[in-house]
Amino acid sequence: MSAPTQTLDPVQRAQRLRLQRTLWACVPLSVLAGCVIVIYLPLGLVPLVRAVEYLAIILLSWSLFFGMILTGLNRRLPDPSMTVLQIFTGIFSQLYIMFFLTDPLARVPFLLLGTVNMMFAVFALGLWRMLALNVLGVGSYAGMILLKAHWYPVGLADWRVEVAAVVAFVVAVSMNAYIGSVITSLRDRLRSRNRELEQAMHRLEDLATRDPLTQLPNRRSVMEQMDLEQARLQTPEVGNRLCLCMVDVDHFKAINDNHGHHAGDAVLCWLARLLDEKVEDQHFIGRFGGEEFLLLLPGYSLHAARELIDQLRRVVAEAQPPTLPAGQRITLSAGVAECRPEDDIEHILQRADEALYVAKHRGRNRVVAAD
Ligand SMILES: Nc1nc2c(ncn2[C@@H]2O[C@H](COP(=O)(O)OP(=O)(O)OP(=O)(O)O)[C@@H](O)[C@H]2O)c(=O)[nH]1
Structure with a gap:
């Protein structure tokens, strides 16, 4: 598997990595979509039309992401990895279906995998931006619960349990953001070490191949x-x-x-x-x-x-x-x-x-x- 990677140019390598990450980001979504279709629908935990809409949102948005990467259109964006866009799409689709779930317990897989979804921000953001994104994610969740209480109060737990869930969500995503920031700084250090190593290699190569007096090849x-x-x-x-x-x-x-x-x-x-x-x-x-x-x-x-x-x-x-x-x-x-x-x-x-x-x-x- 590694041999073809070496023959790819840096742009192709970066695109391949983006494609891999996008595929990985699809894993939690696929699990959730599976839950909705195979378990929630037969149990009547979600209306059929909403489940279909949810699947359509997932299919359309992720086809768009894959299509952008495969055609190279993503490279025209400020962030060609589209990490934040993908995270927002994940948040939006999950909030959408959670709004219509008729059992509070049915929201658990979405909350759990929602935190995983936000972990992908580690590839694009530093600590503060990650925190901001997570605050937005949790805020949207809390907003969704309030809206649900108002417009579709089916499937809500006691408000204190809902608050506890939001608090736990806040703690979980904050911890995620912290761990993510540590990983980001490790990655940055690794990158700069790699750059230094590369420069040292060039210097050594130069010393080994160049005559130190005349600077001609030795x-x-x-x-x-x-x-x-x-x-x-x-x-x-x-x-x-x-x-x-x-x-x-x-x-x-x-x-x-x-x-x-x-x-x-x-x-x-x-x-x-x-x-x-x-x-x-x-x-x-x-x-x-x-x-x-x-x-x-x-x-x-x-x-x-x-x-x-x-x-x-x-x-x-x-x-x-x-x-x-x-x-x-x-x-x-x-x-x-x-x-x-x-x-x-x-x-x-x-x-x-x-x-x-x-x-x-x-x-x-x-x-x-x-x-
Ligand atoms: N300054 C300096 N001298 C060098 C260097 N490398 C070799 N030499 C000298 O080059 C000289 C070569 O001398 P010879 O081999 O006798 O050759 P030549 O005096 O050029 O005579 P012919 O080649 O026969 O015309 C020697 O005195 C070496 O010490 C160097 O890097 N710097």
Whole structure:
């Protein structure tokens, strides 16, 4: 049952939850409707026409609620769960039938399940609003008894018993409101804990996948991305190509030695930003380690990849790293290899690394493509 929930988007999940709650809210109503039809009618505790009207009210109103949720119309309301509306409908339908009951004892199931009905407010209201709703519910009940005494005095108990029932009802719904408010505050705390946990998870994920110095994806993410890209290569999409480029700063040790490690760090950060800005969104760049960066170029032939990296190389060679003395530039060497579907990742990396070695060996500041 839980698997499909995970595939639903948040809106669908919320709608599903509303549908479930509405179904649950229907349980007490169904029990009461069953009481009226199966027990009260044969015993003559309610006139037939009133019982039919009661059923019609329940059927119509709840079909409307289900219809609203199923069609998504509820989402246009300020409270898409329609909790208060549903509670009012429950109160109204129950007061209606209670008015016509001809035995005071017959009201007991309605009072009992009426308190359950009001408990649903816990999903939408805080303590004070819940109390207000409950006061309204009990007030309506007391009003119904007064009206009944005036217009339809059949089925009323001694007035003191009726008062005792109202008092008990007040106490019951107040306790409900209190318990409900405790549940609401627990739910709120749980929600905010969940949010905090989610943020902490994101932070941890970031720490695990991002290089703390350059903020580029770290070696681990690079390898994961390579797995993904390589798996994509196995799919039978026509023209699906992938090139991998290993880029290394030339004579980086000299920068550290001459200007200090901090200056070296600053150069790496500057270079990472520059490369990241220059590559396109569908490209992937990460720090592979030390002064080495790795680029994945999906859809690129070896020739096109070589051209692109050479362009980057020229851009870097012409740019002035802000933390180095004026006129001092850095150069890059790079090895490019094209991935073939049958290649394993270690093999592709090795070919790009060998091409990089050749670039260094031939004098640096150049791009070499692996055969
Ligand atoms: N500042 C700084 N230096 C680093 C970092 N990671 C690695 N290095 C340094 O990068 C230097 C790499 O030196 P080498 O492997 O000899 O390479 P190179 O000097 O760039 O020479 P070639 O690659 O042969 O052109 C080492 O001195 C490392 O200490 C880092 O995060 N920050």
